[in-house]
Amino acid sequence: MTAAPILPERHEWTVDDLGDLPKDLPYELINGRLIVPSPTAVHQDLCVRLLLALEVNCPPEYLVSIDLSMRVDRRNEPRPDVVVIRRKHAGQSPVPVEDALLAVEVVSPTSTFRDMYDKAKVYAHAGVRSYWLVDPIQERIALTEYTLGANREYEQVANTEDLFVTERPWKVSVDLPALTARKNDLLAPDGE
DSSP states (O other): OOOOOOOOOSOOGGGGGGGOOTEEEEEEEEEEEOOOOOOHHHHHHHHHHHHHEEEEEEEEEEEEEOOOOOBBBBTTTOOOOOEEGGGGGOOSSSEEGGGOEEEEEOOOTTTIIIIIIIIIHHHHHTOOOOEEEEESSSSEEEEEEEEEESOOEEEEEEEEEEEEEEESSSSEEEEHHHHHHHHHHHHHTTOO
């Protein structure tokens, strides 16, 4: 068994401090705060299904990825749950946020405020054109779509618990009732 890493004590982190972290430690840096996520299998399953929905009509010059670091500025290096980037960055980490077309966050009980507000502001300020917030915490999974407005703030363009269809970043449809049924099946006690 390996011991858990002991992280350096810091009041505020910057991208310059990230070199002090273990190389295999997944992290996010949001507004100078270091976050070490620990997603559930249900969360990760939902991320994969969103990736698959986005890949259906994905143009060849783009790539859909999961859990990829994006360099924004000195105090921010988020890892969207799902992100659409230019294919030319496939071998790079972190990727430059300027080339991200879409960032998707799947809310968890410990990330609700951060995903709804902090990360949304970071992505909008960085110029990410579209942002999806997927909430599986309620009884039915909901998806809210935002697009970047003229003042670099997101404007809500859709919110649904039903079939979600959009043209941004390209034609995509997500069957939210099917995802809700899958979530419920995964969380059902064995044998039920």
